Amino acid sequence: MTPSETRERQLERVMSRYHYSGSALIEVLHAAQQLYGYLGKPLLNTIAHKLRLPPSKVLGVATFYHLFRFTPPHEHTAVVCLGTACYAAGGTELMSVLERRCNAREWSINAGRCVGSCGLAPVVICDGQALARVTPAELEKQIGDTPSA
């Protein structure tokens, strides 16, 4: 893929790689979300049309899975792992720190289902950077240091 290619063209290429087959719907949704950041209604309709699927089916599949987003992402994201090890190590406390401290217009705060770094519990992923064995105080500092828009 070249950067000059429009997003539409890139998505078209993905769909044609799967021969516009309805069974590739989830793969196409992944690609669309990667290109556009989220799955807006017009985008879902376009996909439905191209893959010859009813729009209701496309929406039904997209909303079934947790990883698909339907609104634009915020500037910053924080994922608190709430897998068993992180939960037992105080993950919920970290969650409440984030909820208290973060501006809801700038931050998307999510609970994650085990990020698989159980040996480093509790884990928070701030803007893609994993913070291992993080304490509430360290997390507060990290958020304070993140520049806002």
Place this chain on the structure above:
Amino acid sequence: MTGEILSVLRNAEQKRQAALEDRILCCTVAGCLSGGAERVRGSIHKEIEARGRSGKVEVCGTGCLGLCSQGPLVRSSAADAVFTNVTPEDAAGLVSGDLSKLEDRALRAGHPFYAGQKRIILANSGRVDPERFSDYVAMGGYESLLRAATEMAPEEIIGEVKKSRLRGRGGAGYPAGLKWELVARQPSPTKYVVCNADEGDPGAFMNRSVLEGDPHRVLEGMAIAGRAVGAQQGYIYARGESPLAIARLRTALEQAQREGLLGGRMFDSNYQFRIDLRIGAGAYVCGEETALLASIEGKRGQPVPRPPYPPESGLWGNPTLINNVETFANIPTILEMGGEAFASIGARNSPGTKIFALAGRVVRAGLVEVPIGTSLRTILYELGGGVPPGYEFKAAQTGGPAGGCIPSQYLDLPMDYDSLTSIGTMMGSGGLIVLDTSSCMVDLARFFMEFCMDESCGKCIPCRAGTVQMHDILSRMTRGEGVEGDFAMLEQLCGLLTETSLCGLGLAAPNPVISTLRHFRREYEAHVRERRCPAGHCDIPARIQEAAEAIA
């Protein structure tokens, strides 16, 4: 690719590696990456250049070295040791061979963490660069596939798998050989092989580590399975939340295709097998086989009633063999050592090894591979170094949201499928979380019920409504608002879900409750009758506690 080319490639790579003075392998998977493993690798690389040692010393990434809690981990071939907590400043010592500053952080073969392990599935993990095809070949990779494609008849391959008595590592423990035979017997010309890599249990990261550390092993296992059952197409259904595993799989798939092992005539035989990758999108229920197949078909991941089972009617109605990552990863070794030899490892009715993800309140957390039947005491106290000072062991949680707890009186129980089931828990996929006395078992049951409630697909009523009701009761208990009738209601709901749910998610959702009620009933009673949390974990308001005391 032919057998001759494979052996030329193997010899050349072995020779190249033997000529090196040292090969430094940096663990570059999840845990160590977040600890700064890339910076460590970068500084070792710079150090090699600066000292003019390129060509003599090599640095590369590798899969999980096991001791995730003390990362970043680095392995030096010359020193034959793994070093813990490595920082970029340690690069000079590693490259020059002056290990004086590293000696107290060295783990050698006799270290208790490694002494109790038997690494079959993880044999290459931490010893090969997962992004290099020739590394896998140098370890004898694709030799088993060569034999399967050119020397062995499909029945012989299935015969070996049956002799090995390998049981599926996904959790249920169904004999793999029987499943293979069932698929092979179907007359349909179109068949599929599917690898379930949708590892969603919280506290389980074994499959992900195998994919990140040794992806070719899984591809080889699948291709052998394809040959044995007569399938031409395979799918790997990987978890969307594991981007590194997906990237490594993609690389490995491209390499295997370029070398003509997948997608073309394998070793000049008439047999062809192709593997495509499908990425999940965050639905725990897709670990259930029929839901997983629906998801590959591009539908909502909702299970359908069985029978018919996938070996008879699976993907697009065709016979489909579904096995888990670890199951496929065992196959190349089974063909290499022979089914009978494999069957002599581990427990009598569940041979082989199992990877456990050891985490929680334990000194050395990480991935361990042990013969099945090793006791929890050995895993926890010898490999894991026990519970840290100042804490007391309470229970180990196995099997994630579908499993249960092992309290201290069962520490010596062998960890095999049947023994674990006998005390009301299960092997599951291999998560093993150590809990100390500050963990509340009622809250733990609530935590898992919340998970199942969120992840219920909503198709069948017992699971959709039952998990909500059970979560409601457990939440009330943890707030000190439980009532006496809750016990009977909880037990009734447990029975209802276990008997009437459509798929494994609903059937197993009550397990954490049943298990904690069985082993820790006193704690439930304290919450309900005395309005207090013995572990001091639950936030029971003072007014409720005072009221309870006044009544008493």
